[in-house]
Amino acid sequence: MFHRPGSVILIVRPIASVRPIMSRVHILPLVCVYVLLAGCHQSSDVIPHKVDRLILYSLECDFDENAVPEDAEMLHGYLVLGKTEVDSAASRTEILDAVRTDIANGSSSAKCFEPHHAIRIGHDDRTSDVVICYKCRGYECTENGKLKTTSYPMDVHSRELLNRVLTSDGITLSPAATEELKQ
Numbered sequence: 001m002f003h004r005p006g007s008v009i010l011i012v013r014p015i016a017s018v019r020p021i022m023s024r025v026h027i028l029p030l031v032c033v034y035v036l037l038a039g040c041h042q043s044s045d046v047i048p049h050k051v052d053r054l055i056l057y058s059l060e061c062d063f064d065e066n067a068v069p070e071d072a073e074m075l076h077g078y079l080v081l082g083k084t085e086v087d088s089a090a091s092r093t094e095i096l097d098a099v100r101t102d103i104a105n106g107s108s109s110a111k112c113f114e115p116h117h118a119i120r121i122g123h124d125d126r127t128s129d130v131v132i133c134y135k136c137r138g139y140e141c142t143e144n145g146k147l148k149t150t151s152y153p154m155d156v157h158s159r160e161l162l163n164r165v166l167t168s169d170g171i172t173l174s175p176a177a178t179e180e181l182k183q
Contacts, residue, residue, distance in 0.1 A: 055119070056085075058081040117159070117162050
């Protein structure tokens with residue numbers, strides 16, 4: 001090997017005893033978990049913030065289709081037991097804030113999806129429906145009839161408020177919805 005006086009020779013040798021702190025084997029599971037958690041986090045922004053109209057629905061999901069009268073109202077395939085329009089802006093805000101909080105704090109959901117509540121939110125020409133199953137802690141959201149989200153986890157604290165608003169307007173709750181409260 002030729003060496004000039006005054007030049008620096010750099011010798012690089014692998015050191016067998018030094019290993020990276022996190023090998024690819026260790027990093028891959030962490031990346032996968034991060035991606036799954038980031039992808040599964042549901043933002044409460046699925047519920048519009050500008051609201052001109054709000055209709056609260058009591059639904060029945062367990063019914064005999066042959067026994068339903070032709071003029072019965074259906075919402076996304078569920079029988080409407082009753083509905084009430086919430087006129088007060090303060091009440092609309094209270095309801096939507098409670099549901100947004102439940103969505104933001106949702107941590108798990110089951111697979112049943114047997115909804116007994118729905119909220120129709122209107123602003124200008126946009127209509128959003130949030131169909132809620134408190135039993136499995138899941139919800140589905142549509143915008144102008146098109147599915148936006150499906151069965152994301154949510155908490156259940158808003159259920160009492162929705163039931164109180166419905167029953168105070170004389171709306172019947174599904175027997176299954178009242179059973180959920182006892183559990």
